[in-house]
Each structure stands twice: as C-alpha cells, then as structure tokens.
Amino acid sequence: MNKIVEKEHFSERVVKIVVEAPLIAKSRKPGNFVIVRVGEQGERIPLTIAGADIQKGTISLVVQKMGVSTTKLCDLEVGDCITDLVGPLGQPTEIHQVGTVLACGGGVGVAPLLPIVEAYKKAGNRVVTILAARSKELVILEDEVRKWSDEVIVMTDDGSYGKKGLITEGMEEVIRREKVDECVTIGPAIMMKFCALTTKKHAIPTVASLNAIMVDGTGMCGACRVTVGGKTRFTCVDGPEFDAHKIDFDEMMARLAGYKPEEQEKMEHFLQQ
C-alpha cells in the first residue's frame, strides 16, 4: 500500500514523490489534498496533490524538508511505503471559464498550483502564470506549468533566473497591460498576503489555497481554523481555498508558527537518534 514508485529531487530540500494510491488518483480533483503519516510514531500532515495518473493509479506530491515529518517523508526511497495516506480531502477548486486567469505560485506552492493551472486552461481560459522563488534552483515544475499556460513569468528574489523582483511586481506588470478576471495564489502565507493586497487594489477576485496545521483533516479537530470575512472556518473541510481578500493572514501566520519551539525540540530529538 502507498508504495513510492518514483522520486525526483527538485533541489536539496525539495522532493517530488509519486505514490501508488489508485482510489485517490481516480477521485481527486484540483485543489484537493491528502494527509500522510510516516512511521508508527509519525505525525499526520496535509499535502496538496500535485498531480495524478489514473491509469497508473498514482498521485504525485511535492514535499519541502522543514521539520521531522517532512524530513522523514523526503528520506523515503523508491520501493518504500508511506505508513498512512488518506484522501482526497478538502473542497476542490471551483473552475469556470472566466477569461484571463493570473496564477501565482511561490516556492513549493507551484506544485499544488499545477493541477489548477491545467484545469483553468482546459476550461478555456487564458492563463498567465507567475512562478516566484528566492533563486534559480528553487524554481520548480517550470516545464509542466508552461504546458498549460499561455505565458509564464519567472521572478527570483536575487535575479539569478527570469526577472529580479517580488511576485507582486510581476503581477502589477500583467495587470497593467491586460484585463485579469481572476487570480489564484498558492505559496508561503506572507506571499499570498501581498498577492491578495495587490489584486484587492484592482478589484480582481482572488482565491488563496491555505496550508494550515491539521491533525485529522476531516473537520474533527479544528486545528486548521482560519478567520475569513470575520468568521471562523476550517481549512480542511471549508477550504483549503478561500476568498483571499477576506482571509486574516496575520492570524493565519501566527497559527502556523504556533508550535515553533516544540517543532525545534522534536527536530533536535530526531537528529540525536
């Protein structure tokens, strides 16, 4: 069950794995995520599905080494099994034909963005995608994104690839030159916050896909709560996508950092072993 059949290193800390999960491959939709657990002492962590192959019965996940759980997952090799894998979870992305869609992906957020870009394109939209990363080696899935985008703009913080600058600069450039009907953003919380501020100025409807801390992923625990438009919502069952203009990103960032000291302790304990 859940055997890893392919593994690719995108960078030192970012790995793509392809896992056997025939039922999830069949039932997943863009925007859905899974919960994985590695080892009998493992933690349950959510990961957005980056793609699926129904014929082969596999799904792909892109993981960035951050703490103990993601390190354990990244350290698995082809032939190893993921102890537990469950999904698909969350509400799928609502895809319509709207005209021009601006898709903004940052860091590993490009992985979950890919199936959404594909779906928008297939629904008959013009899709302009902006990929943002700190530097060249952290730009991932560029070729795959190009396949489903009318145009791809790469932005790097250090200018080592594409244009030098922040994602919002690329967004402003697109918005200046053409009418954008909808925007979708996936990446670090701080990036999504500024993407949302940018599109709000221009009144462009925007959704952000959130990566919250979760335990069960089915609405049971409420660890993933987020304030949207003044109301508490659960990222796992109400999301993971919400109206980016209404999300309280500051609260969300504080909640994401809620276990920092504990996570550090776990990491030290893990490295000692």
Place this chain on the structure above:
Amino acid sequence: MERSDEQIKKERKQPWRVELQKKNKAKDRMAIQRVVMPEVEPEERIKSQRIEVNSQLTKEQVMQEATRCMDCVNPTCMEGCPVSINIPGFIKRIERGEFQEAASVLKETSALPAVCGRVCPQEKQCEAKCFYVEKLNRPAVAIGYLERFAADYERESGTISVPVVAEANGVKVAVVGSGPSGLSFAGDMIKLGYEVTVFEALHEIGGVLKYGIPEFRLPNAVVDVEIENLRMMGVKFVANFIVGQTASLDDLKEAGFKAFYVASGAGLPRFMNIPGENLNGIFSSNEYLTRVNLMGADNVDSDTPVLRGKNVVVVGGGNTAMDSVRTAKRLGAERAMIVYRRSKEEMPARKEEVHHALQEGVEFLTLSNPVEYIAGENGRVSQVKIQKMELGEPDASGRRRPVPIEGSEYLIDASVVVVAVGVSPNPLIPNTVKGLNVSKWGTIEVEQDKMQSSIPELFAGGDIVRGGATVILAMGDGRKAAANMDNYLKKKHQIQARGV
C-alpha cells in the same frame, strides 16, 4: 443473539440457577455491602496518561458481589441496558466462579463488553434499575464492575471464545466509521452471516474509543482485543478510507455493497465565537485529546507535539471536559481548571469522573463562563476573561438556565485552553449523499426504531443521528440498525433466514 423475555425466565428455572438461588438466603445476600473498586493513588496515577485509574477486583470480591444479586423474577436491570445484556445470566455465572462462561453471555449481545464495563454510565442505566436501588434505596449490584471483570478475565486468560457465526450468506454490507456504534453493528451483522466491511477515516480502528477516551479510563489494548475479536469473526476493517471522498457511496454499490450503516460520529467541534478564540494555545477538546490519545503526544518519541501549560483552563462540564482536564494534569499542569457555566449539580459528566478529577487536584470554577481570551507573547493565549453566572429559570434541557452577572468579569492566567462545549455531526456523509434527509442540526434523520434513513438501503446511528451521546447508546443504535437492516435485506433479496 439475545434471548426473549420468556427465554430469560426459562433460563432462570434451569437446575443450576435454582440450586444457586437456594444456596443463600435473601437476607444474607442483602447483608453484603457493595464492593469498593480499588483505585491507583491520585499522586501516582497522574504521572502518566497510560495508568488506568480503576484497578482490578479479585475473584473472591466479584463472586461475593455477584452473590448480592437476587436473581429477580423480573430482572428490571435489563430494561436499563441499551444493548439488552442478559444481566442475571452473566452475574449468576460469576457467582459460580464460571468467568469464561460469564464473558460468553456478555458477548451474545455486546461487541465490546470490556469497553462498556469501563465507560458506560451504569449508575444511570442498568444499576439505576437494580432491585437494590428501586426497592431498598441501597447501592446497586456493581453490574459494571462485574461486566468489566468477566471481560478482562477472558482476555487475560488468553483463551478468547469467538461467538458463533451463521453460515455466510454472501451479502456485502458496509459500515462507515469504526467507533462503538459501527463496531456493535458489525458484530451483529457478522453473526447473522453477512459479509461486513468497516471503513475508517483515521489510521486506527476504534473511533472515539481511540482518539477521544483517554487510556487512564480505557486502555487502547482493551479496545484492540475487542476489535481483534470481531476480526476473528470475519469482519474486515479498512483504515484511511473516507466514504464520500476516497470513494462514493455509488462506487461502493458498484463494488457490490447492498446496504450501509453510517456511524460517522460527531465530527465538528463547537467553539463559542468569543474574541481571541483563535489564539495559539486554544484547542478544541477533540484536537487536544486526539493529539495525546491517538497521536501519543505525551511521549517524547512521538512526532506530534502538544502545547503544555502551567495553568490550563478547560471549558465545559461533560465527560469530555473531565477527560481533557485530567489529561492536562497528566501533562504537568500545576493548575488544571474546569470552567463551567452552571453549578456542579447540573454537570453532565459522570459522578465518578468528577470525583476522580477532584482527587487529582482539578479545580472547579462553576457558575463561570469565558467571554474573551487575551494574548500574551507570540499570539499565544495568556489570560482568560471570565464572567460570573447565576442560575435562572429552567430551560429546554430542564436544567436551570445560567444568566450572566454584569460587571462580574475577572482575569485568570492560562497558557492552554481546551474548549469542550460539544460537537456537531460530521458533515461528510450528509454533504455527499444526494436524497438523504438531514435535520437543521446536520444530523441524519432516521425512522426512530429502525434507524433507516430516507434512502432505504442507508441506515444510520450513534452521534451522526443523536448529535452527541454515550458509547452505549451508540452501540444500542448499532444493534437496532443491524436487526432492521437484516429484515430489510431479507425482504428485498429473499435471503434464506438462517438463525444462529
């Protein structure tokens, strides 16, 4: 399967029972004092989440307690049991020292006797209907302790009897959720000869018995043995499978499942929508208990963290609140406090749990309600603003309504807060099944005595129907649903009736 009233009466006249009845005079039976359950000392037990509070009675103690039972002509105790356990039947076997046989009697109607013996509110059910309580106003026969002893005796003896199962009829039924209701249903249906598969969303089988109820009340090993027992009877378990998401109900129909029992539980934790409730350090009881009980966050080797605090506030007065506050104590809290808006008398928690919590040093701030949470450093809660309450007129629940006292607010320090004010039904099935009648509270509507929903092949029970109840009521629903689904399927598919 269970016996009819007539059979129970007939059984009472069997020679061994008559002999036993004559062995002791009624007066002598009544002269015996109710047994006292030995407990691990509070200072000792709060050192670990995994030390069970109630320890074991001896053989002599249980045989003497069983002697108290009058073997009534009309065993009213049975009326108090939602799964109709043959109570005198198993108690009288204990009186004779036949503990294995007593366990077999329990398993005729209950899939989880070792669980029920620990977590059932017997004082409100079987024991409340005991002759001693009803006629003598004296402590009931300790039916719960005896049940627990018989189930534990069998488990520890290593020779576990597997109940007789009818010849397989080849009809596949699916169970959604592996909590007490689903397990109880599965046990009955497998006995009737059905091919039963239980689907569970989490990675462990057992539902609330695993993620919710702490090990100091119900050790996981006890639950696992009962699950293993069902597995030996032929029940199949599939973990990491969310019906409605991983595969739809229609997919399962295509795979040959003829009927469904939905026991997906109470999914969504309720919050109070007060300022600051999303600060770090504020948990739902579901999250707090799941991190510790299911994920083992109390153990350093577990990858799952949980926040610990010197001062912990738990909001609520039910069993889940008691489980949470006692867990906080075991995670090292110096002050672990219950904040409850009514008085101790109205608390829905079992008396035994409140008693154990008090022994362990839990503080009770009653007639108190949180109105705001105040942040300290890094967006973590540091204080709770509490408003005092007084009791007004009784409300719909029959309990006196708590009324806030204006201007009575004060602050207490707390770096962890657990909100245990109830749960709403899990929306996954109600949201994904077309044509299913759902109440405005999100519970699945069923025909009361049949547990059958607006979709004839879909039955439901437990918290997804009740909104929030006890393990034993959920199990009772499972038994009712099994009996009625069996009738329904027999009619529909003309299955040859094959009794056990």
